Amino acid sequence: MNILLVDDEPLVRTSMARMIAHLAPAHRIAEAEDGEEALEALEAEPFDLVITDIRMPAVNGLELAKRIRAKWPELFVVMLTGHADFQYAQEAIRYQVTEYLLKPVSIDHIQSVIATAEQELKQRRSAELVGRLRTRSLLEKRVQDLFYELPLPYYDESLFPPFDRFALYTFRVSEAGELGRTARFAIKNVAEDVLAPVGAPVVVAADRAVTAVLFVPPGGGEAVDDAKLRSLAADVERAAKQSAKLETAGAFGGVSAELRDLKALYRRSVEGLGEELGDAHAVEPEAACASADGAGAAADGQMHRIVRAALELIGERYAEELTLTSIAEALYVSPNYLSSLFKAETGSTFTHHLTKARMTKAKQLLRETNLKIYAICEQVGYADQAHFSRMFKTLEGMSPYEYRTKTNI
The missing domain is CATH 1.10.10.60 (Homeodomain-like)
Structure with a gap:
């Protein structure tokens, strides 16, 4: 977790940084002497938790919390003050401050704050991962549907990454049975790694082959021409041999800007591997x-x-x-x-x-x-x-x- 400490008293910042480093050495800690410097730090890099004093020159803690909530609504903010002022507490609540602590803060309170932030971050990231996995799985299914020109519901178009064109590749390995299934998953992972720097790959592994559709983002065409896209099939083959010790044959289906052409490109790539492959993704x-x-x-x-x-x-x-x-x-x-x-x-x-x-x-x-x-x-x-x-x-x-x-x- 990335933690930003904001306080205009250097001794307070240093003491708290040492306390947190002792309690949670795996976390990264940065410091800012006031709200203005804190905003600059937040613009420069991501943070998960901000622990800030309220009374500071220039941008005070409450103003900092207000700006954080407007621009980084998911960020955890904890307020520190030496003044037990109910008005401050009310203001802090308005800006959805996670906690409001009085100085001097005990080790137990700091430990509790960090543990709470860690747990909420873990739950949030887990939910985000599940959401991404669901979307990714549905996208793979829709791409596979298009191999056979099945109707694509209009609302599913939003699943596709932004692109101005796409390239298609199909790969085959010789292993059969369980070994073949394992090999295809390895090829899928290799293809995603090789193609990701160029665009957004969607890779479908089925019973007898692996097909990758590489969506080239808008503007990416100037840096990546068709010759480069064609050469990526050989790059995947080489990477599969080096990293997974797999011999695989790849075929380039072509490039298009229209999703309706996916079936034709898929068929071309299958034919390039040999007609006996048939419906490789049935x-x-x-x-x-x-x-x-x-x-x-x-x-x-x-x-x-x-x-x-x-x-x-x-x-x-x-x-x-x-x-x-x-x-x-x-x-x-x-x-x-x-x-x-x-x-x-x-x-x-x-x-x-x-x-x-x-x-x-x-x-x-x-x-x-x-x-x-x-x-x-x-x-x-x-x-x-x-x-x-x-x-x-x-x-x-x-x-x-x-x-x-x-x-x-």
Whole structure:
């Protein structure tokens, strides 16, 4: 967190800076001697928390808070004063000051202020991330729809980044099965990294290929000509070989300024890889419907491709010591990113889907086999039978033994 201390008394600023550095050494602390200098600092770089005195020359603390609220409404502001004046407190509340503290401020009060700001920032950033993930997932789906010239709702046009033209590339790897799926996600990440400095890439990874649409921002055309755009396919291939140790073939579909041309560019890129590729982004029905709870949540193709792949892995490997981290590593994404995607796309956690998949299999074994309950417990990934029975009863409202008895009547 970036913290700005504002006070016209140097000793007060220095003392408080040392106190915060001791309490929270990971945070960056800057100082300003009055409100005017503080505004200059805020213009120069972003801050998360401002702790300011009220009585200062030039721009005082209340005026500073007013200007901060007008220009940086998300910024946390804490007021300090040596005067227990109710009028000041009222003014501070008007400008949505986070807290109003009297000098001298105790270590406990400062620690509480910092902890509150950290927690609110964490919650805010988490909400923003989920929002971005939802938007990104929907944009990928809309781009994929345009590969097949499906109608694009008028309200979805706002999803697309500003552009004056776009380029399209399709990449294919030779690996098959789980290795091929993992390779495609690696290629997706590589393509995003290579193309991002030029524009706004939207990369779709499906069953047999990875297609990237690079939206060149308005004005970017002067610095990036068509020859440069064409060369980016080879750049992605080289980066994939160097960073992911993957041999991949890429094809350039072309450049256009009209979204309606996406299908033609996509087809051209597919043909450039070989006609046998066919509909590289058609989702196989069985794979699309493979969700951990059997509900077919991804049957309409709208679920994010990483979540679909994660659910497939859960369905295949539920009996193993499966964790969010191990799944994330298999998909070349971070655990935090995967966790956020699960929540955004399904409304539930990774653990919920893993438990549901295990219990679905356990119910099948209870109905269709004579295996002992401890054996079923082991086959669905639980080492502790008592824990398995508790989880089963929580989800099904009855014990495994009662379920078997009821369903075999």
